Amino acid sequence: MASLRIPEKLGAILLPDCTLFPHGALPLHIFEPRYRQMLTDALEGDCMFCVGRLTGTELPDLAACTARVGTAGLIRASREQPDGRSELVLHGVCRVTFTDWLPGKPYPYACIAPISSPPVDETISASEAQRLREAVEATLLGFPDDVVNQIRDLLDRASDPAVMSDAISQQFVQDAELRQALLEETNVTQRIDTIIAHLRTLRSQEN
Numbered sequence: 001m002a003s004l005r006i007p008e009k010l011g012a013i014l015l016p017d018c019t020l021f022p023h024g025a026l027p028l029h030i031f032e033p034r035y036r037q038m039l040t041d042a043l044e045g046d047c048m049f050c051v052g053r054l055t056g057t058e059l060p061d062l063a064a065c066t067a068r069v070g071t072a073g074l075i076r077a078s079r080e081q082p083d084g085r086s087e088l089v090l091h092g093v094c095r096v097t098f099t100d101w102l103p104g105k106p107y108p109y110a111c112i113a114p115i116s117s118p119p120v121d122e123t124i125s126a127s128e129a130q131r132l133r134e135a136v137e138a139t140l141l142g143f144p145d146d147v148v149n150q151i152r153d154l155l156d157r158a159s160d161p162a163v164m165s166d167a168i169s170q171q172f173v174q175d176a177e178l179r180q181a182l183l184e185e186t187n188v189t190q191r192i193d194t195i196i197a198h199l200r201t202l203r204s205q206e207n
Contacts, residue, residue: 004093005046006072011038012050012098012108014058017176019183020051020071022092023163024170030086038107039078039086047075050096050112053180062101062108069184072096072112092166095183117186120161128161128192135196136168139203165191173198 013028013035020026030039042049052070059065073090080086095115102109120128133155140148151171158164169182169191178198185191 004074006094006096006112006114007046007048009102009109009111010046010048010050010072010096011042011105012052012066012070012110013038014052014054014062014066014108016054018051019053019176019179020073020090020092021166021170021179021183022071022094023158023166024092025076026051026073026090026092028088028090030088034107036084036086038105039075039088041105042075043078048072048093049075049090050098050110051090051092052098052108052110053176062110063098066098066101066108067180067184068098069115069180070096070098070112071183072114092170095186115186117162117188120188124189125161128189129159129164132161132164132168132192132195135199136172139172139199161192162188165195168195172202 030036038049050070050072053067054065055067056065071092072094073092076089076091078086078088096112097115098110099113100111102111136151136155140151154167155164158167165188169179173179173182173195182191182194185194
């Protein structure tokens with residue numbers, strides 16, 4: 001995904017309490033006419049659109065009701081129903097800032113700027129990945145074997161700590177505010193610290 005070109009402008013689906021992380025997957029049911037048009041335009045173009053989190057009631061001034069950071073995603077497995085609705089999976093590609101909301105489309109449409117995380121120092125990359133993995137393994141105690149194997153396979157494939165932190169955030173973090181905070185955090189070590197603290201809280205609640 002690193003070589004995928006991110007357009008300067010993309011449509012955006014705005015959802016309350018919904019966050020998509022890079023490397024994560026989000027199933028979507030597209031039924032509103034404006035988003036059906038957005039999907040059509042995306043499929044005829046770069047096969048991409050963004051997910052933005054509504055922070056309140058949608059307003060004409062989208063900047064006033066949408067989190068500034070969202071995620072650009074790539075359309076996967078889109079299937080249109082006979083009535084025009086569509087089922088699809090959006091694969092998170094990268095964090096983006098919504099820099100300007102633009103007129104002229106029936107759906108939310110924005111100028112975007114990709115956000116990159118500073119690389120983790122090679123001398124601590126492996127230890128950061130291991131630190132996160134140990135926290136996840138501790139959280140998986142008592143889970144069904146098929147779930148444990150699925151998560152371990154995910155961790156094996158996402159050996160980079162930045163990718164791991166996003167994958168675990170997508171799977172384990174349910175709180176909407178925390179998910180958005182993790183999306184907006186560009187420092188990978190800080191992101192891992194926050195995830196580990198959250199996993200410890202989950203384990204304490206179960207005991």
